[in-house]
Amino acid sequence: MSEITAIRGMNDILPSETACWQFLERTVAAVLSSYGYDEIRLPLVEKTALFKRSIGEVTDIVEKEMYTFDDRNGDSMTLRPEGTAGCVRAAIQQGLLNTPQRLWYTGPMFRYERPQKGRQRQFHQTGVEAFGVATPDMDAELILLCAQIWRQLGLLDSMELQLNSIGSAEARRAYREALVDFLQARVEQLDEDSQRRLHSNPLRILDSKNSQTQSVLDDGPSLEDFLDEEASADFARLCELLQAAGIQYVVNRRLVRGLDYYNKTVFEWVTRELGAQGTVCAGGRYDGLVGQLGGKATPAIGCAMGMERLVLLLLEHGQATAPPAADVYVVAAGDAAQGIALAATQALRCQQPQLRIVQHTGGGSFKSQMKKADKSGARVALIWGEDEVAAESVTVKSLRAQNGERAAQVTVALRELETTLCAALAP
RNA sequence: GUGGCCGUAGCUCAACAGGUAGAGCACCGGAUUGUGACUCCGGAGGUAGCGGGUUCAAGACCCGUCGGCCACCCCA
Numbered sequence A: 001m002s003e004i005t006a007i008r009g010m011n012d013i014l015p016s017e018t019a020c021w022q023f024l025e026r027t028v029a030a031v032l033s034s035y036g037y038d039e040i041r042l043p044l045v046e047k048t049a050l051f052k053r054s055i056g057e058v059t060d061i062v063e064k065e066m067y068t069f070d071d072r073n074g075d076s077m078t079l080r081p082e083g084t085a086g087c088v089r090a091a092i093q094q095g096l097l098n099t100p101q102r103l104w105y106t107g108p109m110f111r112y113e114r115p116q117k118g119r120q121r122q123f124h125q126t127g128v129e130a131f132g133v134a135t136p137d138m139d140a141e142l143i144l145l146c147a148q149i150w151r152q153l154g155l156l157d158s159m160e161l162q163l164n165s166i167g168s169a170e171a172r173r174a175y176r177e178a179l180v181d182f183l184q185a186r187v188e189q190l191d192e193d194s195q196r197r198l199h200s201n202p203l204r205i206l207d208s209k210n211s212q213t214q215s216v217l218d219d220g221p222s223l224e225d226f227l228d229e230e231a232s233a234d235f236a237r238l239c240e241l242l243q244a245a246g247i248q249y250v251v252n253r254r255l256v257r258g259l260d261y262y263n264k265t266v267f268e269w270v271t272r273e274l275g276a277q278g279t280v281c282a283g284g285r286y287d288g289l290v291g292q293l294g295g296k297a298t299p300a301i302g303c304a305m306g307m308e309r310l311v312l313l314l315l316e317h318g319q320a321t322a323p324p325a326a327d328v329y330v331v332a333a334g335d336a337a338q339g340i341a342l343a344a345t346q347a348l349r350c351q352q353p354q355l356r357i358v359q360h361t362g363g364g365s366f367k368s369q370m371k372k373a374d375k376s377g378a379r380v381a382l383i384w385g386e387d388e389v390a391a392e393s394v395t396v397k398s399l400r401a402q403n404g405e406r407a408a409q410v411t412v413a414l415r416e417l418e419t420t421l422c423a424a425l426a427p
Numbered sequence B: 001g002u003g004g005c006c007g008u009a010g011c012u013c014a015a016c017a018g019g020u021a022g023a024g025c026a027c028c029g030g031a032u033u034g035u036g037a038c039u040c041c042g043g044a045g046g047u048a049g050c051g052g053g054u055u056c057a058a059g060a061c062c063c064g065u066c067g068g069c070c071a072c073c074c075c076a
Helices: A015-034 A048-055 A060-065 A084-093 A136-153 A169-184 A192-200 A202-207 A211-217 A229-244 A307-316 A335-351 A366-375 A386-391 A414-425
Strands: A045-047 A067-070 A076-079 A101-110 A122-131 A160-165 A263-270 A279-285 A300-306 A328-332 A357-359 A380-384 A393-398 A409-413
Touching: A015 A101, A015 A122, A015 A136, A015 A307, A045 A048, A045 A084, A048 A060, A048 A076, A048 A084, A084 A101, A084 A122, A084 A300, A122 A136, A122 A307, A136 A160, A136 A229, A136 A263, A136 A279, A136 A300, A136 A307, A160 A229, A169 A192, A169 A202, A192 A202, A202 A211, A229 A263, A263 A300, A279 A307, A300 A307, A328 A335, A328 A366, A335 A357, A335 A380, A335 A386, A335 A414, A380 A386, A380 A414, A386 A393, A386 A409, A393 A414, A409 A414
Parallel strands: A328 A357, A328 A380
Antiparallel strands: A045 A076, A067 A076, A101 A122, A122 A300, A160 A263, A263 A279, A279 A300, A380 A393, A393 A409
């Protein structure tokens, strides 16, 4: 193998998978449109400061996962590790915040992490962001929108919705203090990672996978008790709305998010079918971020779904992955036939643009061309040989004759090609 | 960044107390001159990830390195 290979964690998406991707992208876009969301297309690269200020200086993403480099002017740039920051930046810069905005975007994100199942260094997210609405009906809409996407994808039964409210920044500050005080007295019982988090990011201890750490937390302070009245009321209202809409959910009081900008509602859609990377979609409210990035104070909520993880789920559920077969394969033996076939096929593409017509290229014997025709999966072969050229005709041959009826083929005048072909292709 | 497992033809995998590599699929050609599929025959394709060591001899053993997978971590 050549020593030039793809960069670790940046995978090729092969033809055998793209049908699944297209189904996913098409379905997601259709649902988003049906909720009145508009697509926005954003740069892959932004100034480094944007991510540091939005995601948080002490998060793992900013500290060790960003692809950051200096451009030729010496300015620090970063390949986007997530989409919200850029979307907020654009909304502020382009003056989109005078009225409620419902936006979505899709594309690659970049994080320098060790690859594993459902995790790569270049991965794809579709993000949804709603600006300008502070009330929990907006939260409910976003969650319903997700549920609708899962339903349309046939994945609703694979998903569990986990919900929490992390309240205001002040509430979290107070809670963090209480939590640190509590855990400090029990440091010895915590796993190594959680001991480290005690200093760096104590709230993340809450979703530790270590069972002993989890049982230590059972006697600790609950974030719920520190929530301000508004956050509690809004969360209760959100739960009511979800119940009314028939959305199943689980309140997980230990659900926190890794990015600093979240407040109040946070949620995750998780699945047990994907191994360790079970979070398929996650998001929450970020009412402070727009102001923090220099815009006028604007409430907002958003979420992002991991497209690779959705593709994995779709594949495990047996979504068709084969690229579509050709409809027609064009066999032409000899130089004269080749010229006529090429022209006739071009005309056919004008008449029947939806047909997938594969022209044989590269020469080869008649027999080998027929083999290619068969392997292409085409239902019909169009054949031009010496006889057809001489008679200004073409042979239309059905390659997928049903049991018994021996390979139906008919030779007709060129001008009858379109109707004969359509008849042969008719079910 | 840490750990476990793995690295043989395009793909999926074999073999053998360590004695210089094989199958299936795929690919190419042929089975009387322009007709695919099934069948039969033939062919091409690997300096065994890379480097070093042990040995008369290593794909097999040892070390290193790179890469892959999965998990930790992190998160979508």
